Amino acid sequence: MAPIKSDLPQGTLDLLMLQVIALGPVHGYAIAQRLEQVSRGVVQVPEGSLYPALHRLENRGLLAADWKETETGREAKFYRLTRKGLKQLETETADWQRLIDAIGLILGMADGGAQ
Amino acid sequence: MAPIKSDLPQGTLDLLMLQVIALGPVHGYAIAQRLEQVSRGVVQVPEGSLYPALHRLENRGLLAADWKETETGREAKFYRLTRKGLKQLETETADWQRLIDAIGLILGMADGGAQ
DNA sequence: TTCTTATACCTCGTGCTTCTATGCATTAAC
DNA sequence: GTTAATGCATAGAAGCACGAGGTATAAGAA
Numbered sequence: 001m002a003p004i005k006s007d008l009p010q011g012t013l014d015l016l017m018l019q020v021i022a023l024g025p026v027h028g029y030a031i032a033q034r035l036e037q038v039s040r041g042v043v044q045v046p047e048g049s050l051y052p053a054l055h056r057l058e059n060r061g062l063l064a065a066d067w068k069e070t071e072t073g074r075e076a077k078f079y080r081l082t083r084k085g086l087k088q089l090e091t092e093t094a095d096w097q098r099l100i101d102a103i104g105l106i107l108g109m110a111d112g113g114a115q
Numbered sequence: 116m117a118p119i120k121s122d123l124p125q126g127t128l129d130l131l132m133l134q135v136i137a138l139g140p141v142h143g144y145a146i147a148q149r150l151e152q153v154s155r156g157v158v159q160v161p162e163g164s165l166y167p168a169l170h171r172l173e174n175r176g177l178l179a180a181d182w183k184e185t186e187t188g189r190e191a192k193f194y195r196l197t198r199k200g201l202k203q204l205e206t207e208t209a210d211w212q213r214l215i216d217a218i219g220l221i222l223g224m225a226d227g228g229a230q
Numbered sequence: 231t232t233c234t235t236a237t238a239c240c241t242c243g244t245g246c247t248t249c250t251a252t253g254c255a256t257t258a259a260c
Numbered sequence: 261g262t263t264a265a266t267g268c269a270t271a272g273a274a275g276c277a278c279g280a281g282g283t284a285t286a287a288g289a290a
Contacts, residue, residue: 009124009214010247010276016221023224029238038224042217048278051240056276074285076238093222099123100215102157106131107208109138109153125247125276144267164248166269171247189256191267233290239283249274257266 008043013053015096016043018081018089021063027076028054054079062088123158128168130211131158133196133204136178142191143169169194177203 008016020026020034031054032045057063062085070076081089123131135141135149146169147160172178177200183193196204 007126007277009126011122011124012218013277016218019222019224027238028240035221038221039217040220042213043221046278047238047240048242048280049276052276052278055240070238072237072286074238095122096218096222098157102154103127103131103211105155106150106153106158107134107211109134123248128248142267161249162268163250163252163270167248170269185267187257187266189266231290233288235286235288237284237286239285241282242280244278244280246277247275250272252269252271254269255267258264260261260263 008045008049012096013045013049014057015089015092017050017053017057018062018085018092021079022081022086022089025066025068025078025080027070027078029076031079057085061085123160127211128160128164129172130204130207132165132168132172133177133200133207136194137196137201137204140181140183140193140195142185142193144191146194172200176200 016035017031020031026034028047028050032047032050035043035045054063058065058079062082063079064082065077065079067075068078131150132146135146141149143162143165147162147165150158150160169178173180173194177197178194179197180192180194182190185191
């Protein structure tokens with residue numbers, strides 16, 4: 001039996017990562033932890049999704065990276081948002097809002113039940 | 116006219132279709148129109164996505180279909196929700212709520228901004 | 231030293247969903 | 261009988277998430 005998994009819908013991962021990185025430079029490993037914490041465990045990002053996404057975003061010019069030392073004395077790649085990335089974040093956030101709004105209309109259209 | 120980009124996240128199409136079908140038997144063509152109308156044009160489902168999804172859902176036992184005549188006198192395949200489909204709809208709706216809730220937490224966590 | 235654990239990075243292959251493009255059949259209008 | 265709208269369907273390609281695996285460093289335990 002397949003355990004119930006709440007996978008992230010395709011496309012939303014980029015948005016969430018941009019949001020976390022917008023708060024300040026972080027390295028990949030920390031991004032995943034941050035997402036999991038803030039979402040109270042609902043959003044979990046395995047590394048097999050994380051790093052390809054990071055490279056994808058960097059490749060599109062939305063992120064820039066520098067190697068720095070972490071508090072634990074390790075070298076890590078710290079990502080930060082570029083100007084283009086910030087713009088993308090704003091656009092995608094607006095799109096997301098509009099979309100869940102529309103979906104809300106659809107999901108609520110039936111309902112006698114209100115609530 | 117700014118083109119409205121629908122680009123549904125993966126997995127949500129099934130949910131939306133289940134919801135529309137839950138309201139009563141409809142044929143595929145009408146499902147797409149209904150989704151577009153109710154979402155005010157935000158959600159657009161091309162036929163190349165629609166019919167495969169329909170078959171996928173039927174294949175999983177969530178939908179059942181009968182050929183009937185439309186008001187225009189044409190034969191069309193009317194889909195309806197099975198018991199299993201209804202259950203799936205409820206589950207997916209709950210999952211969706213939990214997810215956009217979590218994403219809302221993440222998107223709202225920063226906000227320095229203020230537009 | 232060596233082993234283990236935790237941190238931190240990365241890639242490949244698989245599978246699923248979606249989109250673009252296209253074709254076929256039927257009905258109504260001309 | 262040709263055109264347009266309706267209605268169903270498939271094929272090919274592209275994109276994305278994920279699991280499994282690999283590398284390397286630091287710190288503490290044996």
